[in-house]
Amino acid sequence: MSSPDSETPGSSDKRIGLQEPPASGEQAAPPAVEVRGISKDFGSNRALDQVDLHIGHGEVLGLLGQNGSGKSTLVKVLAGVYDPEPGGRLFVGGEEVALPLVPGQASQIGLSFVYQNLALAPGLSVLENLTLGQRIGGGLSSWKAINWMAERRRAAVVLDRYDVKLDLDRRTGELAPVDQARLAIVRAAEDLRRYRTRSGYKHSVLVLDEPTVFLPEEEVDRLFDLIRTVVAEGAAVLFISHDLAAVRAITDRVVVLRDGRVVGEEVTADIREEELVSLIVGAPTRAGQSAPDGGAPVEDQQAVALTLAAMQSAGGADAVAAGENVAVEHLTDEWLRDLSFEIGAGEILGVAGLIGSGAEELPYLLFGARPAGSGALRLGAETMDVGGLSPQRCVRERIALVPADRAVQGLSQSLTLWENIVMLVEDEHYRGGIFHRGELVDLAREAIDRFLIRPPRARNAMSTFSGGNQQKALLAKWLLARPRLLLLHEPTQGVDVGARRDIYRFVKSAAALHHMAVLWVTTEFGELAEVCDRVIVITQGRHTATLDGEELTEEAISAAALRQTREDR
Amino acid sequence: MSAPAPVDEARPEERHAERPAPAAILRVGLQRYAILIVFAIMVAVFGVDLPGTFLSVGNLSNILGSQAVLFILVMAVLLPTVVGDFVDLSLGSSLGLSSMTLAVLNVQHGTPVLLACLAGIGAAMVVGLVNVFFVVFFDSDPFIVTLGTMTVVQGVIYIVSGSNSVGIVSTGLSNWIFTNEFLSIPLEFYYGLAIFLVVWYVLSFTPTGQRALVIGQSREVARLSGIRVNRQRAFAYIIGAAIAGVAGIAYAGTNGTVDPTAGSSLILPAYAAVFLGATAIKPGRINPLGALIAVYFLAAGTAGLELLGAQTYFQQIFYGVALVASITIPKVTRDRFLKRKRSA
Numbered sequence: 001m002s003s004p005d006s007e008t009p010g011s012s013d014k015r016i017g018l019q020e021p022p023a024s025g026e027q028a029a030p031p032a033v034e035v036r037g038i039s040k041d042f043g044s045n046r047a048l049d050q051v052d053l054h055i056g057h058g059e060v061l062g063l064l065g066q067n068g069s070g071k072s073t074l075v076k077v078l079a080g081v082y083d084p085e086p087g088g089r090l091f092v093g094g095e096e097v098a099l100p101l102v103p104g105q106a107s108q109i110g111l112s113f114v115y116q117n118l119a120l121a122p123g124l125s126v127l128e129n130l131t132l133g134q135r136i137g138g139g140l141s142s143w144k145a146i147n148w149m150a151e152r153r154r155a156a157v158v159l160d161r162y163d164v165k166l167d168l169d170r171r172t173g174e175l176a177p178v179d180q181a182r183l184a185i186v187r188a189a190e191d192l193r194r195y196r197t198r199s200g201y202k203h204s205v206l207v208l209d210e211p212t213v214f215l216p217e218e219e220v221d222r223l224f225d226l227i228r229t230v231v232a233e234g235a236a237v238l239f240i241s242h243d244l245a246a247v248r249a250i251t252d253r254v255v256v257l258r259d260g261r262v263v264g265e266e267v268t269a270d271i272r273e274e275e276l277v278s279l280i281v282g283a284p285t286r287a288g289q290s291a292p293d294g295g296a297p298v299e300d301q302q303a304v305a306l307t308l309a310a311m312q313s314a315g316g317a318d319a320v321a322a323g324e325n326v327a328v329e330h331l332t333d334e335w336l337r338d339l340s341f342e343i344g345a346g347e348i349l350g351v352a353g354l355i356g357s358g359a360e361e362l363p364y365l366l367f368g369a370r371p372a373g374s375g376a377l378r379l380g381a382e383t384m385d386v387g388g389l390s391p392q393r394c395v396r397e398r399i400a401l402v403p404a405d406r407a408v409q410g411l412s413q414s415l416t417l418w419e420n421i422v423m424l425v426e427d428e429h430y431r432g433g434i435f436h437r438g439e440l441v442d443l444a445r446e447a448i449d450r451f452l453i454r455p456p457r458a459r460n461a462m463s464t465f466s467g468g469n470q471q472k473a474l475l476a477k478w479l480l481a482r483p484r485l486l487l488l489h490e491p492t493q494g495v496d497v498g499a500r501r502d503i504y505r506f507v508k509s510a511a512a513l514h515h516m517a518v519l520w521v522t523t524e525f526g527e528l529a530e531v532c533d534r535v536i537v538i539t540q541g542r543h544t545a546t547l548d549g550e551e552l553t554e555e556a557i558s559a560a561a562l563r564q565t566r567e568d569r
Numbered sequence: 570m571s572a573p574a575p576v577d578e579a580r581p582e583e584r585h586a587e588r589p590a591p592a593a594i595l596r597v598g599l600q601r602y603a604i605l606i607v608f609a610i611m612v613a614v615f616g617v618d619l620p621g622t623f624l625s626v627g628n629l630s631n632i633l634g635s636q637a638v639l640f641i642l643v644m645a646v647l648l649p650t651v652v653g654d655f656v657d658l659s660l661g662s663s664l665g666l667s668s669m670t671l672a673v674l675n676v677q678h679g680t681p682v683l684l685a686c687l688a689g690i691g692a693a694m695v696v697g698l699v700n701v702f703f704v705v706f707f708d709s710d711p712f713i714v715t716l717g718t719m720t721v722v723q724g725v726i727y728i729v730s731g732s733n734s735v736g737i738v739s740t741g742l743s744n745w746i747f748t749n750e751f752l753s754i755p756l757e758f759y760y761g762l763a764i765f766l767v768v769w770y771v772l773s774f775t776p777t778g779q780r781a782l783v784i785g786q787s788r789e790v791a792r793l794s795g796i797r798v799n800r801q802r803a804f805a806y807i808i809g810a811a812i813a814g815v816a817g818i819a820y821a822g823t824n825g826t827v828d829p830t831a832g833s834s835l836i837l838p839a840y841a842a843v844f845l846g847a848t849a850i851k852p853g854r855i856n857p858l859g860a861l862i863a864v865y866f867l868a869a870g871t872a873g874l875e876l877l878g879a880q881t882y883f884q885q886i887f888y889g890v891a892l893v894a895s896i897t898i899p900k901v902t903r904d905r906f907l908k909r910k911r912s913a
Binding site: 367369391392393394395396401403408409410411412413414415419423424426427430434435 | 774775776779780782783786787789790791792793794795796797853
């Protein structure tokens with residue numbers, strides 16, 4: 001796989017050097033950015049191993065890989081955050097730049113970065129954020145008066161150029177996530193444009209690190225429109241993502257990293273999705289749909305056994321409870337309009353809806369985490385008023401919520417892994433005035449084994465674990481509490497392919513074995529099609545479609561979610 | 570097929586990985602016990618320099634006894650800090666209010682001393698309740714609210730005392746707090762120790778303490794895990810204020826007369842001890858044992874410096890330096906460690 005395609009421009013570079021034009025057929029030009037032989041060690045751990053990479057002018061290059069594959073490390077080398085090992089070389093617009101870069105140097109050689117957290121100040125206005133970059137220079141300019149009127153006019157022109165409509169006076173934190181992302185990209189692109197005008201160079205590269213993670217599918221398209229505009233303006237884009245669909249939609253070429261090495265370099269249009277998955281994961285997947293399918297019976301049996309053991313170890317005889325049916329009746333709040341549905345014992349019910357449809361509110365309302373209007377939640381024989389729910393009550397009733405924002409709402413980053421996992425079952429290990437910590441640590445260790453959390457270090461701080469492993473820990477935490485109803489919101493967001501499959505299996509087996517009712521809310525419709533027994537579609541707060549059996553495909557879900565939105569408008 | 574296989578493959582490595590490298594143990598241990606080590610070195614140095622005085626029973630009793638009020642106040646400060654409300658500035662004023670209430674009732678109105686003590690503690694708890702009202706129910710910034718209540722309470726103290734020192738409180742109280750000794754140490758030290766033991770037990774050995782920790786570290790996680798966040802915060806404020814009230818009683822018993830500014834000079838050293846303590850035993854976490862060590866580390870240091878002839882104001886310099894050093898040194902070592910370890 002690692003031998004480059006004959007059509008890709010990358011193949012010729014090593015032999016012939018920079019004078020060779022990229023295969024675009026146009027005038028000879030060196031790549032906008034090229035790195036050769038970049039390595040980076042962390043102690044004995046080699047995070048990057050002789051990475052070669054180049055990005056042509058006006059090209060969108062996708063950089064793919066699982067968590068820990070070295071993507072972020074490479075970005076941080078380019079940003080001047082990490083010093084690479086000696087021997088690596090960096091060429092920008094055909095000219096060699098000495099490594100390591102110092103922080104801040106990247107912007108002076110035509111590189112600009114947009115990270116997942118966007119680096120916007122939520123309390124400042126759109127205008128202030130947009131012009132933030134111009135405030136950084138030191139010296140006398142720090143003391144010059146800012147002409148806000150002129151800044152405003154210029155900012156309006158800039159937004160206009162990229163066809164982004166935003167109120168310059170809005171607090172940035174109040175913008176929709178996609179608009180925040182677009183603002184960050186416009187700001188970075190504008191820095192690049194200014195760089196090109198000032199320096200006279202043609203090259204410039206916009207590095208987008210996981211820009212689509214927090215965006216619903218529909219919004220991603222608006223982001224892509226912006227990226228295309230940026231490319232048309234003359235910048236190249238390095239697009240780093242987990243999201244295969246996004247990568248396939250926007251990139252011209254992809255480079256796959258695994259364990260710090262480049263394991264594949266392909267023209268996006270020429271590679272099939274399963275080939276890409278097997279490049280990323282490293283194991284050859286079976287033909288066809290099998291990669292994300294997870295339906296292999298042997299695999300499932302084992303996963304089921306693992307989860308069962310984990311849950312039995314957690315508690316007494318009631319661990320394996322008879323399942324209970326769940327029904328939600330006439331749920332109404334700010335977004336939702338008279339929503340009713342049922343989840344059978346052991347059923348995984350998917351909820352699909354675009355952002356703003358109200359679907360994303362559902363798990364929080366049913367957990368009492370946000371004040372709800374009215375409605376009833378029936379759990380077995382009990383009926384509860386949704387308006388009167390609180391997280392305390394729901395934990396008592398054994399309702400579990402895995403929130404989307406795992407870093408802030410799900411797990412305490414500064415506590416250790418074991419403390420997070422056993423958080424809900426501590427009381428069971430406090431007897432006669434003695435807190436049996438040892439039992440809790442053992443319990444956590446067992447869960448770490450069962451839920452394949454790596455590295456299996458119970459006493460490490462939560463913040464040191466990768467997204468996928470944090471998500472598994474979060475799932476373990478709630479499954480140990482033996483929920484009757486499991487509410488999941490974007491459970492695989494920012495999670496690598498391997499961990500994602502593990503999570504699918506854990507939830508499936510929990511539902512199958514414990515007859516647990518599961519509500520799975522996500523904007524990743526492909527995931528719903530794969531995992532759920534049945535999917536309900538919510539558009540504009542209303543339950544507008546139910547899909548199951550043969551109709552349960554990603555396309556059908558997307559269509560249902562989109563179509564009805566448009567009809568209503 | 571790929572997923573179950575790694576379980577077995579990873580097993581030996583897992584077991585191995587569970588045991589940190591010796592270097593890591595040393596590093597963590599150093600950080601955890603750094604204060605104790607410095608403490609020991611300091612005691613040794615003072616002991617050698619001042620053989621007859623520093624290690625004498627009298628000095629030991631002085632160190633333990635003289636800081637008892639601060640020690641009790643530290644336990645008060647600890648509670649709101651653990652649940653993540655990093656400052657309750659008003660606790661110093663609560664101490665002052667408690668001792669002034671006691672003194673005014675006992676001296677000027679002839680109220681029986683036990684009743685006056687209870688009234689003092691009650692007055693302090695009222696301040697705690699007011700804080701809870703604004704900080705917890707209205708979700709206002711604790712720094713600003715307690716800055717306000719601190720100032721108001723200080724004003725109230727001036728009003729009830731007529732801006733004068735009030736004394737002398739019942740000698741019975743002084744006897745039971747300061748004059749009577751057990752093993753040559755004033756009884757108030759043991760009161761502090763008792764409070765410490767209770768706080769330590771609750772915070773370190775009960776699920777309640779563990780929940781308080783979760784609240785302090787990640788309030789949103791605590792809320793979504795069904796923990797009664799606001800109730801625990803309210804308890805922390807009110808019990809903290811009550812303990813500050815006890816510290817006020819100890820203050821009155823120790824000094825005999827109560828000055829209107831009592832407590833205001835103690836609150837910052839108390840925070841110094843709490844934060845210094847958070848670098849020891851369980852680094853990064855506010856913990857009672859660390860605070861205990863920190864209080865007496867600071868007390869021993871200043872006592873030694875005084876015996877060496879340093880002026881009292883060196884105490885402040887010593888506190889300040891120790892605090893800044895304690896928070897900086899672990900950071901320097903940790904950041905270096907992280908920089909090496911951080912990967913993709």
